[in-house]
Amino acid sequence: MQVVYTGADWQKYWLNSLKNDKSIGLVPTMGALHEGHLDLVRKAKSECDIVVVSVFVNPTQFNNQEDFDNYPNTLEADLAKLKEEKVDFVFVPNTENIYPEKPQLSIDFGNLETVLEGAFRPGHFNGVGIIVSKLFNIIRPHKAYFGQKDLQQTGIIKRLVKDLSMNVQLVIVPTRREQDGLAMSSRNMRLSTDERQQALILINSLEKAKQELLTGKAWFEIQNQINHDFEEMPLASLEYFELIHPESFTRYSAFDANQKSSICVAAYVGKIRLIDNLPIIL
Numbered sequence: 001m002q003v004v005y006t007g008a009d010w011q012k013y014w015l016n017s018l019k020n021d022k023s024i025g026l027v028p029t030m031g032a033l034h035e036g037h038l039d040l041v042r043k044a045k046s047e048c049d050i051v052v053v054s055v056f057v058n059p060t061q062f063n064n065q066e067d068f069d070n071y072p073n074t075l076e077a078d079l080a081k082l083k084e085e086k087v088d089f090v091f092v093p094n095t096e097n098i099y100p101e102k103p104q105l106s107i108d109f110g111n112l113e114t115v116l117e118g119a120f121r122p123g124h125f126n127g128v129g130i131i132v133s134k135l136f137n138i139i140r141p142h143k144a145y146f147g148q149k150d151l152q153q154t155g156i157i158k159r160l161v162k163d164l165s166m167n168v169q170l171v172i173v174p175t176r177r178e179q180d181g182l183a184m185s186s187r188n189m190r191l192s193t194d195e196r197q198q199a200l201i202l203i204n205s206l207e208k209a210k211q212e213l214l215t216g217k218a219w220f221e222i223q224n225q226i227n228h229d230f231e232e233m234p235l236a237s238l239e240y241f242e243l244i245h246p247e248s249f250t251r252y253s254a255f256d257a258n259q260k261s262s263i264c265v266a267a268y269v270g271k272i273r274l275i276d277n278l279p280i281i282l
């Protein structure tokens with residue numbers, strides 16, 4: 001496994017892979033790797049000749065300085081896990097290398113900016129759009145792997161690839177969960193024991209809502225009930241709990257079994273903001 005620190009360093013490996021007609025798979029991450037990330041890596045390993053994992057905590061996608069300052073950094077352990085998975089390259093750029101200057105470009109994702117993460121994290125998707133474009137331009141992968149846990153992020157990146165005719169195939173990997181159902185997330189390691197227990201309200205409320213939707217209960221009643229459930233949890237505070245179309249991300253005010261739908265949730269547990277989602281009709 002080779003650790004590469006700059007785009008210029010990667011260039012010679014890229015030329016070599018091109019000469020040998022090798023396919024390249026990229027797994028973009030912000031580090032603090034868990035089994036969810038490793039599922040992406042394993043999928044990439046099974047489909048590509050060369051797998052590159054990037055580890056970069058991208059400052060421009062954080063709308064909250066405290067969240068950025070406290071984002072876990074476990075690079076040594078990450079490298080050991082990636083070596084175990086027989087990853088070919090790990091790209092670990094520093095901020096100066098990625099952002100020699102503050103980008104002047106900004107990306108407006110239209111309606112995607114006005115709901116869910118777009119609404120609650122102003123500027124977040126602009127930061128994601130810029131860094132993912134940069135990573136695609138530097139690494140030039142044939143395929144890139146993203147997790148379904150960040151459902152709206154997958155919509156943003158699909159839009160980016162389509163609107164800019166990027167020559168990369170996106171692969172979306174299902175959400176890996178802990179045994180009790182909590183979606184794996186790097187931020188989980190910052191939860192106290194009590195917070196970890198109360199964090200289960202995210203997946204429990206998604207599953208409860210799904211069951212009730214499928215048995216005919218009205219969406220507004222379900223939403224009211226879930227709001228109430230969150231109010232009962234002293235450490236959890238709900239940001240949104242929405243029924244949406246999983247491609248356009250438009251909100252539904254009522255359930256329609258003939259339309260694709262997913263439920264998305266975001267909540268603070270203590271000071272940690274977590275997100276999750278569950279498909280209802282695919």
Ligand SMILES: Nc1ncnc2c1ncn2[C@@H]1O[C@H](COP(=O)(O)OP(=O)(O)OP(=O)(O)O)[C@@H](O)[C@H]1O
Pocket residue numbers: 028029030031035036037039040145146147148149150173174175176177183184185186187188
């Ligand atoms: N539980 C999971 N299952 C599948 N993919 C995941 C999971 N968690 C994260 N990913 C994916 O891994 C990639 C890198 O994500 P990232 O490094 O932000 O990790 P993260 O665990 O989502 O961190 P955080 O939730 O704290 O933002 C993204 O494509 C993300 O969707």
Ligand SMILES: CC(C)(CO)[C@@H](O)C(=O)[O-]
Pocket residue numbers: 028029030056058061128131132150153
């Ligand atoms: C795609 C990504 C690596 C861009 O920084 C990040 O948003 C993430 O980890 O999901």
Ligand code: BAL
Pocket residue numbers: 061062150153
């Ligand atoms: N996994 C999404 C990255 C973020 O929370 O900024």
